[in-house]
Amino acid sequence: MFKAKKSLGQNFISDPYIIEQIVDASGAGPKDTVVEIGPGMGALTCSLAERAGRVIAVELDSSVIPLLKGNL
Numbered sequence: 709m710f711k712a713k714k715s716l717g718q719n720f721i722s723d724p725y726i727i728e729q730i731v732d733a734s735g736a737g738p739k740d741t742v743v744e745i746g747p748g749m750g751a752l753t754c755s756l757a758e759r760a761g762r763v764i765a766v767e768l769d770s771s772v773i774p775l776l777k778g779n780l
Contacts, residue, residue: 716769720748727755736760748772750779 721727730752736742736759747753747765749772757763757780767773 713769716746718746718748718769721751727752731755731759734759747776750776753780 721730734742734756736756738759738761740760741762741764742756742760744753744756744763744765746769747767750765753763753765753776765776767776
């Protein structure tokens with residue numbers, strides 16, 4: 709398991725209900741481009757990608773990127 713770096717303000721969302729609520733609240737649709745800052749392991753990213761036309765994920769923590777790529 710990956711440990712969050714509090715110095716980067718990392719907080720990894722994993723609850724499917726919360727993820728669904730966030731994606732619903734975003735209002736993203738097939739014609740939208742969504743920019744996600746700090747996608748972490750991609751839980752929210754995957755759900756956004758199912759709704760939005762395009763998702764751009766920006767991750768500063770290079771140690772998370774292999775996990776993110778594996779989940780996407």
